[in-house]
Amino acid sequence: MKIVKASGDVVPFDKNAIKKSIVRAGASSELAKEVSNEVRKKVSDGMNTKDILKLTLKSLKKNPKIATRYDLKRAIMKLGPTGFPFEEFFSQVLKSYGYKTRVGVQVMGKVVSQEVDIIAIKKLTSMVEAKYHNAPGIKTDKKVAMYTYARYLDIKSNPKNHFDNAWLVTNTKCTSQAIKYSKGVGIKMVGWSYPSKGNLQELIEKRGLYPITIFKNMPNKVKEKLFEIKIVLAKDLVNRSLGDLVKKTGLNKKVLSKVLDEAKNYVSGNNKI
Amino acid sequence: MKIVKASGDVVPFDKNAIKKSIVRAGASSELAKEVSNEVRKKVSDGMNTKDILKLTLKSLKKNPKIATRYDLKRAIMKLGPTGFPFEEFFSQVLKSYGYKTRVGVQVMGKVVSQEVDIIAIKKLTSMVEAKYHNAPGIKTDKKVAMYTYARYLDIKSNPKNHFDNAWLVTNTKCTSQAIKYSKGVGIKMVGWSYPSKGNLQELIEKRGLYPITIFKNMPNKVKEKLFEIKIVLAKDLVNRSLGDLVKKTGLNKKVLSKVLDEAKNYVSGNNKI
Numbered sequence: 001m002k003i004v005k006a007s008g009d010v011v012p013f014d015k016n017a018i019k020k021s022i023v024r025a026g027a028s029s030e031l032a033k034e035v036s037n038e039v040r041k042k043v044s045d046g047m048n049t050k051d052i053l054k055l056t057l058k059s060l061k062k063n064p065k066i067a068t069r070y071d072l073k074r075a076i077m078k079l080g081p082t083g084f085p086f087e088e089f090f091s092q093v094l095k096s097y098g099y100k101t102r103v104g105v106q107v108m109g110k111v112v113s114q115e116v117d118i119i120a121i122k123k124l125t126s127m128v129e130a131k132y133h134n135a136p137g138i139k140t141d142k143k144v145a146m147y148t149y150a151r152y153l154d155i156k157s158n159p160k161n162h163f164d165n166a167w168l169v170t171n172t173k174c175t176s177q178a179i180k181y182s183k184g185v186g187i188k189m190v191g192w193s194y195p196s197k198g199n200l201q202e203l204i205e206k207r208g209l210y211p212i213t214i215f216k217n218m219p220n221k222v223k224e225k226l227f228e229i230k231i232v233l234a235k236d237l238v239n240r241s242l243g244d245l246v247k248k249t250g251l252n253k254k255v256l257s258k259v260l261d262e263a264k265n266y267v268s269g270n271n272k273i
Numbered sequence: 274m275k276i277v278k279a280s281g282d283v284v285p286f287d288k289n290a291i292k293k294s295i296v297r298a299g300a301s302s303e304l305a306k307e308v309s310n311e312v313r314k315k316v317s318d319g320m321n322t323k324d325i326l327k328l329t330l331k332s333l334k335k336n337p338k339i340a341t342r343y344d345l346k347r348a349i350m351k352l353g354p355t356g357f358p359f360e361e362f363f364s365q366v367l368k369s370y371g372y373k374t375r376v377g378v379q380v381m382g383k384v385v386s387q388e389v390d391i392i393a394i395k396k397l398t399s400m401v402e403a404k405y406h407n408a409p410g411i412k413t414d415k416k417v418a419m420y421t422y423a424r425y426l427d428i429k430s431n432p433k434n435h436f437d438n439a440w441l442v443t444n445t446k447c448t449s450q451a452i453k454y455s456k457g458v459g460i461k462m463v464g465w466s467y468p469s470k471g472n473l474q475e476l477i478e479k480r481g482l483y484p485i486t487i488f489k490n491m492p493n494k495v496k497e498k499l500f501e502i503k504i505v506l507a508k509d510l511v512n513r514s515l516g517d518l519v520k521k522t523g524l525n526k527k528v529l530s531k532v533l534d535e536a537k538n539y540v541s542g543n544n545k546i
Contacts, residue, residue: 110457111453111454111456111457111458112415112450112453112454112457142385143416143420146419146420146423146424146427147416147417147419147420147423149423150419150420150422150423150426150458151419153423153426154419154454154457154458177385180384180385181384181385181427183384184383184384184385184427185384185423185427
């Protein structure tokens with residue numbers, strides 16, 4: 001049976017890949033086996049990966065915590081369409097790991113002024129390039145790694161700056177050439193499923209740093225307002241009082257109350273994130 | 274009166290800009306004045322630059338040689354949709370200036386294998402990155418200059434390679450930051466109208482190195498076949514015999530004869546390119 005990937009590639013349906021991805025989201029192998037079997041029965045020839053994701057999520061409904069994790073990739077995609085919320089999101093992930101961060105800083109290189117997406121400090125000072133793609137099926141390629149390195153060199157070449165290393169963080173997979181190049185020039189690359197330890201989803205899942213976009217029924221207007229006041233983590237949202245949110249966002253109380261109720265309901269019980 | 278640029282920007286209509294561009298295409302200032310006056314009379318509020326180009330070309334019809342040159346930017350755009358014909362085209366431009374060239378060469382860098390668009394040799398050996406955009410209104414930006422520099426560094430760092438400098442050649446305008454960065458790291462940048470001496474259109478016009486896409490009535494199928502057998506310069510096409518072209522392209526004699534007649538007609542008399 002053939003299915004269509006987000007990139008447009010046609011590949012054979014792989015039940016084991018589904019099983020593995022469910023295990024990676026934290027499920028027992030028994031649950032993963034059960035769900036992947038259920039999905040296999042419903043998959044038909046020519047289905048795309050998005051449809052298969054829906055089938056999987058439906059099948060996971062009995063276990064909403066796992067479903068949430070499984071849905072993480074989509075939640076990060078919903079941070080878009082621009083890259084700014086992803087920068088803010090990743091800066092807050094870094095903060096949770098003890099880094100001091102600054103987002104969107106102009107740093108004078110030797111040659112030109114450079115925008116550094118995140119400056120992250122914990123013992124070492126790191127220049128973090130955050131590469132966000134808002135369409136599935138795109139990989140972060142060698143060119144991105146190359147201009148990140150050139151930016152780092154320009155900044156390092158100005159004796160007024162002090163940086164110890166450069167990171168390239170992305171919400172997509174990375175091409176093998178991008179990985180090879182980054183390794184070769186000493187850029188720390190963090191992407192979807194890369195590296196095997198310390199990749200993006202691991203950093204998020206380990207400490208439950210889910211973005212607010214994990215909540216399904218949030219109007220775009222609310223999402224954008226929350227980003228503006230730098231609420232990007234789900235756990236930050238549920239800790240806010242309704243009064244405080246109304247005051248800071250200027251949004252309608254009824255709308256916010258609905259969002260907040262759903263969020264609180266989402267993280268209680270089984271669905272703790 | 275306001276007009277809309279290809280980038281979407283709304284700017285005041287500037288008769289002098291039209292006049293200057295016609296002079297740059299080789300017209301006398303009297304002709305340029307006459308044509309730009311004629312265009313001004315026909316321009317209406319909210320028109321886009323494409324419509325204005327059409328008006329200008331119509332007005333230039335009495336002087337087809339100038340019209341051809343004026344149409345150069347569009348002809349280069351028609352080399353697309355992919356970047357390969359532009360690489361081949363620019364390699365042939367370089368050949369006409371005495372360079373030995375090779376197109377699309379894999380060169381092992383210190384870290385990864387790098388594709389060099391053109392290797393150009395004349396005393397010095399140059400790595401040429403050819404950046405082709407097939408939509409108007411896009412500028413080549415700092416990121417392109419940065420990954421070009423990183424590619425050059427990786428290649429230079431492998432002691433087996435010998436390159437003396439790097440070029441970045443593009444069919445678009447360049448952002449001021451891209452220009453500043455390239456200057457700072459020593460990349461020779463050649464783009465649309467940049468630098469003031471030795472820019473892309475000057476290199477082409479000085480020796481009449483127009484691409485075959487300057488001929489209006491050429492079916493896409495013919496264009497692609499000609500590219501395949503590396504006929505990209507207008508003057509190379511008109512020097513070929515019909516028999517030779519039929520043999521090498523495998524295209525229909527009648528279709529090719531029409532194309533060749535138009536091309537020969539185009540370059541004869543007033544219209545010599």
